[in-house]
Amino acid sequence: MQPDVSVVVPVYDTMPYLRACLASLLGQTIGHRRMEIVAVDDGSTDGGGRLLDQLAARYPDTVRVRHQANSGGPANPCNRGLELATGRYVFFVGSDDRLGPEALERLVTAADRYTSDVVAGRAVGVNSRHMFQEIFAESRVDVDLFDSALPWSLANIKLFRRDLVERHHLRFHEDMPILSDQPFTLEACYRARRVSVLADYDYYHAVRRLDARNITYRSRLEQRLRCVELLVDRVAELIPAGKQRDAVLRRHFGLEVAHLVGDDLPRLDDPTRERVYGVVRRLVDRYLTDDLRDGLDIETRLRLSAVAGGGLDDLLAVIGQDAERGVPPTVVAGNRWHAGYPGVGLPAWTDVTGVRADWLARLDAVAVGWEGNRSLTVTARSPQPDLGRLVGGPIRVRAGRIPGDTLDVTPDARGTLVRVRFPVDRLLAGSATTGQRHPLRVEVDGTDGRGTAALRAPGLTPARPRIRRHGTRLYAVTTSLDARTGHLVLAVVPVTAARLAARLRRGVAERDGRGGPAGVGRPGWAGRGGPAGVGRAPGRAVPSGPDSGVHRRWRRPRPGSRDARSSRPTGRHATTTRSSRRTRRASCWSARRSSRCGPGGRRWSTRSPRNATARSCCTVCTSPSTASARGPTTRPGAPASCCCTGWRSPGSWRSSATAG
Incomplete structure (x- = not known):
């Protein structure tokens, strides 16, 4: 029996995300008899191909797998998947993304009911991946390509009638390693009898990978230049010059x-x-x-x-x-x-005479701060000292579709200041449960109509995140700057173990890049803040090494003692909390930080049970060295006791007297 829908999954090195993707497909309410999964392994090296073979053996009537050498992009495996597909409809899923449980059943039902050739279900971002939401403001049976926000949603994550695809021989352009889905989707929507949009359910969950290894994330500039040229040229080849082409x-x-x-x-x-x-x-x-x-x-x-x-x-x-x-x-x-x-x-x-309203809407964010834990306040400045008179109406700032409350508009020596408050509860209620980024935009009413512009933030230091509960989950509400555009963004991010681990890895890498942990292996080192300098109550660093003849562990100072009074933790690692101790232990495990030497041959080391390799990184001789069978090497003139090898179990920090 012909399946209702073929799900094409191009796969390349997306473990462990691939497991969640396949689980979401096999758990679809449409049932295994009405669907088939066509997975094309594009030369994966992370074990993804073996997982696909296991599932194909377990579900031989549902899962089909094709293995091939790496092609350099998703276009080729998508085309191979189309050749193998047999369903009435075809749906493409990124192997690091996932579907809502009822997604395929709802999409196929809508396509049959409305006789639609293309059906777009609401897509939401995971891990704060930004997805354009304008097209999903409401469900619509028939959407016009040129009079809607559909051109801003040209990803191939839609349901396509396979007869349409084969009748017009629609294929992905294999000379485009990135952006190849956009010409395919555009031509399908252009030739479709009807395009429908469903906004009643979270159909597609697009995951932002925390390791950023997706080819779209790491594409090279030269590659992007060529693909953008091809993309625009192919729009011109498909649509004649005029208002319709301009709309796309x-x-x-x-x-x-x-x-x-x-x-x-x-x-x-x-x-x-x-x-x-x-x-x-x-x-x-x-x-x-x-x-x-x-x-x-x-x-x-x-x-x-x-x-x-x-x-x-x-x-x-x-x-x-x-x-x-x-x-x-x-x-x-x-x-x-x-x-x-x-x-x-x-x-x-x-x-800018003809676009005065848009020009007046251009503001720069100059300050972002918290009012307790309940509201985030953004202060923006316009260089126009008489902005309030020129706009002749309210000045509004929105975070995506979430309106802020304008507190005041006051002239100052450098123009006009506008203060806007965003209640945190409003931000949480207006965000997807999987997290969402909200670019800030300014709206004004000028003499020539309504103007709008993105809110820039040159030189602004973003506010520190705050953790708030919404429903049964914890979310971090934070501000950030888009590195490419310089625009200010409010982000609502679910607090998950994966995100915490990724943040810890970044923090450890950044800290090591600055020359090692606080108080370790630096001139004038005195053991301040604990052996890693990470959120631990200060202990006394007992001198050890060949000149001391002692071997002492760290010990916490007695309450009220001179050490407890004089060794107050300072700096960014001053807080002593249970979470900071977990941070220290996780840092040991995830980063496996190379050890550091202190003056006089004192050595910091962490020794892991996994002990696959031993590395050294000496801050005394200021030269990284790699341990070998002959032992570590040092630069001429380095202390004879300088040695930085070995790993110790997580959390067991100590000062060692072992000479190099």
Whole structure:
């Protein structure tokens, strides 16, 4: 019997996420008889292929597996999966993502009921992965591609009628190692008789991998440049010039092309900047119409206008002002308004007269702070001293679709300050249970209509996260800066063991990168803050080594003693809590930190039962060395007692007298 739906899963090195993905598929309420899983192992090296074979042996009527050499991207395995699919519908699932239990049953039922060729179910992000939600504001039986937010949701995580796919021979472009799903999805929606959107259930859970090994995360710039060019060119090949093409290209210029001229462009070397500028200039000259430019965000519009009407130096001046100094002043010349970017003059591309409302909505966040644990307050500044008079209405700030409460709008010496409060309960209620990132945007009502702009935060130090309970789960509410755009983001993140472990690994790596733990292996080392300097009550570092002839463990000072009074913990590891002790132990296990030497041959070491290798990293001789059968090596002139090898069980820190 023909299955109702074939689920195509391209697989490459996604363990252990692959287990959760396959479990979500095998647990679908549609039942195994009505579905088939077509998994294409694209040369996995992490044991994922063996897991697929085990499931194929256990569920021979449901799971089909194909193994092949690595192809360099998901396009080829998706195409091979399409060749093997036999269902009436086909659905693509990333091997690190998962489905809601009722997803396939609901999608197939809707496609049959509405005779839809494409059905998009609401997708939510996991681990704060950002997913565009505008298209999922409500369920709609028939969505127009050119008059909706559908172009902003072109991932292939939709249900496609396989007859549509085969009739038009839709395939993924294998010359695109990234972004290959967008041309496929766009053409399917363009040729479909009906596209439906379901917003009544969390159908797809898109997981942001904490190890960031997904090919989309780690794509190289040259690869991205080529794929963005191909992406835009293929839109032009599919859709004739006009308003419909502009409606789709508005997404690509507003997202993929805009990222190419993001805040990180000035940090590239000169040849790379020239290469990026050349690609963007070609796309702008060929496809950026006046209607398309008018529909872009004010920031992107100015940067692409600098590309079209200026040169690379003008573009770098605009990016430098936005990223480092904030919104430039407004220069009024006659009855025209210009963006006053320093060093570029007043060329035509700086004219913002026709988009005054959007220009007035540009603010810079200058402070973020907490009012207890219940509210987060954002303070933003406009360079316009009379902003309140110019907008003629309320100034609103939203975190995604969550409105903030404007507290006050007050002029100051540098413009106008706007303070906005976001109640934490409102942020939690408006976020997905799997966590969600909310970019902040400013809205104003000007004389020429409503304006909106993203809230930038040049040089801002984000607020520390706060943990709050919502329902039965704990969430961290925090602020961050988008590294590519410089925009301020509010994030609601579920507190999970995996996230804590990832954060611990990053923290240990950052700490070791600064030269080792506090108080360990540094000039003037005195044992302050415990042997790792990580959240432990201070103990006394008893001198040991060849010059002392003693071997002593750490001991905690007696309450009221001189050591307890004088050795107060200080700095970022000053707090002594149960969680900080767990942090220290987890740090030992997860990072397996190399040991450090202190003056006089004192040695810090952690010895793990796993003891696969022994490494040394000596901060006395300031040169890393690797232990071998002959023992560690040191630089000439290093102390004879300098030795940093071995591992000790988690949490058992001590000062050792062993000589190197």
